[in-house]
Amino acid sequence: GQNIDQPTEMTATEGAIVQINCTYQTSGFNGLFWYQQHAGEAPTFLSYNVLDGLEEKGRFSSFLSRSKGYSYLLLKELQMKDSASYLCAVRDSNYQLIWGAGTKLIIKP
Amino acid sequence: ETGVTQTPRHLVMGMTNKKSLKCEQHLGHNAMYWYKQSAKKPLELMFVYNFKEQTENNSVPSRFSPECPNSSHLFLHLHTLQPEDSALYLCASSQGAVGTDTQYFGPGTRLTVL
Numbered sequence A: 001g002q003n004i005d006q007p008t009e010m011t012a013t014e015g016a017i018v019q020i021n022c023t024y025q026t027s028g029f030n031g032l033f034w035y036q037q038h039a040g041e042a043p044t045f046l047s048y049n050v051l052d053g054l055e056e057k058g059r060f061s062s063f064l065s066r067s068k069g070y071s072y073l074l075l076k077e078l079q080m081k082d083s084a085s086y087l088c089a090v091r092d093s094n095y096q097l098i099w100g101a102g103t104k105l106i107i108k109p
Numbered sequence B: 001e002t003g004v005t006q007t008p009r010h011l012v013m014g015m016t017n018k019k020s021l022k023c024e025q026h027l028g029h030n031a032m033y034w035y036k037q038s039a040k041k042p043l044e045l046m047f048v049y050n051f052k053e054q055t056e057n058n059s060v061p062s063r064f065s066p067e068c069p070n071s072s073h074l075f076l077h078l079h080t081l082q083p084e085d086s087a088l089y090l091c092a093s094s095q096g097a098v099g100t101d102t103q104y105f106g107p108g109t110r111l112t113v114l
Helices: none
Strands: A003-005 A009-013 A018-025 A032-037 A044-049 A053-057 A060-065 A070-075 A084-091 A097-099 A103-108 B004-007 B010-013 B018-025 B031-037 B044-050 B053-057 B064-070 B073-079 B087-094 B109-113
Touching: A003 A084, A003 A097, A009 A018, A018 A032, A018 A084, A018 A103, A032 A060, A032 A070, A044 A053, A044 A060, A044 A070, A070 A084, B004 B087, B010 B018, B018 B031, B018 B087, B031 B073, B044 B064, B044 B073
Parallel strands: A009 A103, B010 B109
Antiparallel strands: A003 A018, A018 A070, A032 A044, A032 A084, A053 A060, A060 A070, A084 A097, A084 A103, B004 B018, B018 B073, B031 B044, B031 B087, B044 B053, B064 B073, B087 B109
C-alpha cells in the first residue's frame, strides 16, 4: 500500500527553527508537495520538490531525498503566525496525490 | 485569497435532508476536485473533473453526487447522509489534472450531520 508518515504534532518556540519530517512509500514518484493549513482555512501551497536537494523560499526550505523516501520542511525564525498544520503529499506514478495526515505545529512565545 | 471560493462555509443538516455545496474557481483552471478532510486523517480524494468530465470517483457512496456544469463551477449534492459524513469538504482546482500542476484549495465547508 501507499503511505505517508509525518509526526502528528510538534511544539517549538518563537524565533527558533523547526524541522518537520515526512517519509513516504509510494508506487512511483512524481514530486512532493508541502502545504500549510491554518485552522478552519484552506491548505495553501508552500513548496514542490521533484529533484533531490534543498529548495529555499524565504524562511521556509524543503528538502528531498528520493533514494531514502524522505523530505523535510524547515521553518526558520518562527513566528506565532506559523502555528498551523503542515501537510506533506506525494504524487505517485499515476500522478495521484497521496496525502499525509498533517503535522500540527504549535508555536509558544 | 479568493482564487477558489466555497459556499456555505458551515452546514448543519439532518440525515433526511438534501443540500448542495458549491465551489467556484477564478483562476482559469481546467481541473477541479472534491476532497473530504476528517480530523487527524489524510485528505481523501472524492472526485476529479478535468475539462468538465469526471475522471475520478474514488468509491464514494452514491449519497454524494457531484456536478460540474463548466470548468469554473463544481457542486456536491448531498442526500441521506450519515453522521460519519461530518467533516470538512474541500474543493481544489489546478491547471490540469495530471503532471506537475499545483492544486489550489478553497476554505472548505464544515459539514455536520445530525
